[in-house]
Amino acid sequence: MTDHDVAQDPDERRLSTREAADRLGVKPETVYAYVSRGQLTSRREPGGRGSTFDAREVDALARRGGRREPSGAGSELAVRTGITLIDRDHCYFRGVDTSELAAHHSYEEVAEWLWTGEMRRGIRFTAPHDALTAARRAVDALPAHTGPMDRLQVAVIAAAAADPLRFDLSERAVLDTARTLIPTLVAALPRRAAGRSLAQGGAEEAGTEEAGAGRAGDERAASGRAAGGLGAAEQAAPGQAAAELGTGGRGAAEPGAAEKPAPELGAEDGPLAPRLWSRLTSEPADPPSLRVLDAALVLLIDHDLAASTLAVRVAASARAHPYAIVSAGFGALDGALHGAASGLAHRMLLEVLDRGSAAAVVADHLRAGRRVPGLGHPLYPGEDPRARALFALLEDVPRARPALQAARDVITTTARHKEWHANVDLALAVLTVAAGMPAEAGETIFAVARTAGWIAHALEEYDEPPLRMRPSGQYSGPRPPQPLP
DSSP states (O other): GGGGSOOGGGGEEEEEEEHHHHHHOHHHHHHHHHHHHTOEEEEEOOOOSSSSEEHHHHHHHHHTOOOOOOBBOOOOOOOSSSSSEEEEEEETTEEEEEHHHHHSHHHHHHHHHHSSSSSOOOOOOOOOHHHHHHHHHHHHHHHOOOOOHHHHHHHHHHHHHTTTTTTTOSSSHHHHHHHHHHHHHHHOOOOOOOTTTGTOOOOOHHHHHHTTTHHHHHEEEHHHTTTTOOOOEEEEHHHHHHHHHHTTSSSSOOOTTTSOOOOOOTTTOOOOHHHHHHHHHHHOHHHHHHHHHHHHHHHHHSSSSSSHHHHHHHHTTTTHHHHHHHHHHHHHHHHHTTHHHHHHHHHEEEEHHTTTTHHHHHHHHTTTTTOOTBOOOOSSSSHHHHHHHHHHTTTTTTTGHHHHHHHHHHHHHHHSSSSOOOOOEEEHHHHHTTTTOOTTTTHHHHHHHHHHHHHHHHHHHSOOOOOOOOOOOOOOOOOOOOOOO
8 A cells, every 4th residue: 555545644744855855945965964964854665765754844944944055156045034025126024115114114113013013103212221321331431433333332242241131032031122222222322512523523533534544624525515505494403303203103293292392302212313313413403314314224124134134143043142143243244345335335425525526436436446336236136225215215305415416426427337226325325424424324324223123033033943053064175184284
């Protein structure tokens, strides 16, 4: 009697090697490699011509991200995730278009929804006293020239040291940590005093590369042109800006909001965007600019398995606590090929504004064998949807018009040779240049925003078997035995 003659429970069905390989999206040889590593068990049926596999076990491995096939571009690790989908020049968080989320919800709301599935209107994240005190003391002890990314890395370690319960990886504890860590990171950064914004030459406080190289005056002039024509009508009171963003929606005030006292810009219990703004620039914040910043925070929360996110999942697989996984993300983000891209675009726009034309600046980049910053993205054949959303919002920011035109000039100039589309780094650079922020501001915005996404990935990974992120090395050294050195 063959297996086909017996009525089987579908859950107990056995799969052939080919069927198991198809479910896992790998080659048959890889299925046997899983067996040798103990990730799958095989059984040879009496009279059968090959091994069979438990369908439930194969499906469980597939859900854990079992696929490990090399792609044409090199070795690629595929991990199943329900957070972000990038498809046809669109980016989705849990199936919802990120541009729509950025248009209708604040950063805190989207982060909370991404973590819990619940959209809590008007939610605010507040830094606890002990963690904030430890983080500020550690950051204040750093050298004056320390940049914002270094400050953030020190702040997260100090906040961890102040939390004796950080090793509690229950979902509730991780969520509590997430809601307090992000505001702690922002509040640990020093505020920008009036007249001392980094892009305007605050070298002793920021230690920017431009100031150190004697280019602070050039940046000051270019920043002045980028924000040129900013009149009193455009410089809305800080309280007005914070009140408008503090409603939980975009630009729509709650009934009776006019009678409420307007919160101070950057108040530690207000919306996160105004708090971060006061750490990035001394320029006054108008409501349209804050909407751009808040939208940027939403759009940058996650972007599939970027290098920093993969580092986070590896750390979470080893059951590192939330502070440690964020530290892992910061470490990867600090790489020149990951977090620094927006700073390059920022400097390029300043140079375009200074020279009055994009043609010469683009030519200099190409002549030196460098790619033009802020253009193209390997995941989007067309325009980066995050850039598209930010450019639309920047149209409503009067101070951004010069920088926005400079970005368009760059795109138009490069299009004569090859059609390059703007990516989010260029849009972010328009905001940072227009607001008189330092070149490093884009990376700071990115780091704060992405922290929420890293927590979401950690929550996913904590539900997976521990230490599953343990790929096998392919030894390429000399074959043993070798003589003793």
